[in-house]
Amino acid sequence: MRRPLSSRKPSGLLRFLGKVDAGSAPPSYTEARSKAVAEAARYSAAHGLDPRGATILEYAVHSAALSGFVDPTWNGETLSAGLAELATYRAKVAVSGPDPIQTVTILDKAEWRAGWFNEPRLAILFEPDLGHSSPDGETLSNTRRLSATFAAPRLVFTDGAAYPPTNPSSVEDQLFNVAFRSRREPFLWKGSEVDVTESNGPLQYSMTTFSSHTAVSATGLLAAATYDFLCQVLEAHRPGPDSPERLWLTIGFPFDGAIPRGRPVDPDDTVADPVRLHHQAHRLWLRLDRVAADPEVPDARRTELIGQWMAAE
Numbered sequence: 001m002r003r004p005l006s007s008r009k010p011s012g013l014l015r016f017l018g019k020v021d022a023g024s025a026p027p028s029y030t031e032a033r034s035k036a037v038a039e040a041a042r043y044s045a046a047h048g049l050d051p052r053g054a055t056i057l058e059y060a061v062h063s064a065a066l067s068g069f070v071d072p073t074w075n076g077e078t079l080s081a082g083l084a085e086l087a088t089y090r091a092k093v094a095v096s097g098p099d100p101i102q103t104v105t106i107l108d109k110a111e112w113r114a115g116w117f118n119e120p121r122l123a124i125l126f127e128p129d130l131g132h133s134s135p136d137g138e139t140l141s142n143t144r145r146l147s148a149t150f151a152a153p154r155l156v157f158t159d160g161a162a163y164p165p166t167n168p169s170s171v172e173d174q175l176f177n178v179a180f181r182s183r184r185e186p187f188l189w190k191g192s193e194v195d196v197t198e199s200n201g202p203l204q205y206s207m208t209t210f211s212s213h214t215a216v217s218a219t220g221l222l223a224a225a226t227y228d229f230l231c232q233v234l235e236a237h238r239p240g241p242d243s244p245e246r247l248w249l250t251i252g253f254p255f256d257g258a259i260p261r262g263r264p265v266d267p268d269d270t271v272a273d274p275v276r277l278h279h280q281a282h283r284l285w286l287r288l289d290r291v292a293a294d295p296e297v298p299d300a301r302r303t304e305l306i307g308q309w310m311a312a313e
Helices: 011-015 030-048 051-070 077-097 225-238
Strands: 104-109 123-128 139-141 154-160 177-182 192-204 212-224 246-254 276-281 281-294 299-310
Touching: 030 051, 030 077, 051 077, 104 225, 123 192, 139 225, 177 225, 212 225, 225 246, 225 281, 225 299, 246 276, 246 299
Parallel strands: 177 212
Antiparallel strands: 104 299, 123 154, 123 246, 139 177, 192 212, 192 276, 246 281, 281 299
16 A cells, blocks of 8 residues: 555655655755765864865765765765775875876777677667756766657667667666766876666656656766767767767776666665666776668668777776
């Protein structure tokens, strides 16, 4: 039996939007972030951190506070996470000098090592939004536009053969959201990281409307050189405003493990074991395809490979 609406646990989406009663919700993300940042400021002042070190600590505890908000298994030790990040930065400085930068080598397919061609990979396939950049211009996200060539962003486990897939995506494969940001100061010394996470329950779109499955999202932070390369390639192949063609971008990495998938879930239910994947991406598979509707076959698409590369850190 469904519980009365007022007694249901508030969904992650509504908690994030602040649309639940204060008495029924845990501390908000804003409160958790403010507390963590204040703690970092006190530590920086007490230990005389230089401006860059203080900024790194603040950003790190900010990120840890967000982890605590979206991941119920997080232990809540935001300052410890920030200090670990600061220690990693100092170790990098000791090896590379005062202004370390993560180097990236972009390798065309002709330059790949033999073992790279048929390795198992987890691929994030999406149509990048080329018309609406983020306010800071440094986020690659999936388009929300509907078109003849639009395909919901999806996860694909592949060895590179018969790619991109021609079969329609299923609800289990689809991604609710894709967003990749660029590393910038003061984190130019850091490499790429990818997170693929399954929610622990359905999304709540309104007071009476829920998703039928758990939601899976793919987000990441890309080394600055990798992000800039992708932006250059996308701009070079941007379709004209009246073109029926679209671009499909793939960001993938070698993988062999449990894959987050959307799972059927009732409005009142949660899953006890949401799959959350965090990958330190020392090598990324990058691929760009040109896609257009096939005028001779209804509901079919033609794909043309523009290029594929490995970004090795």
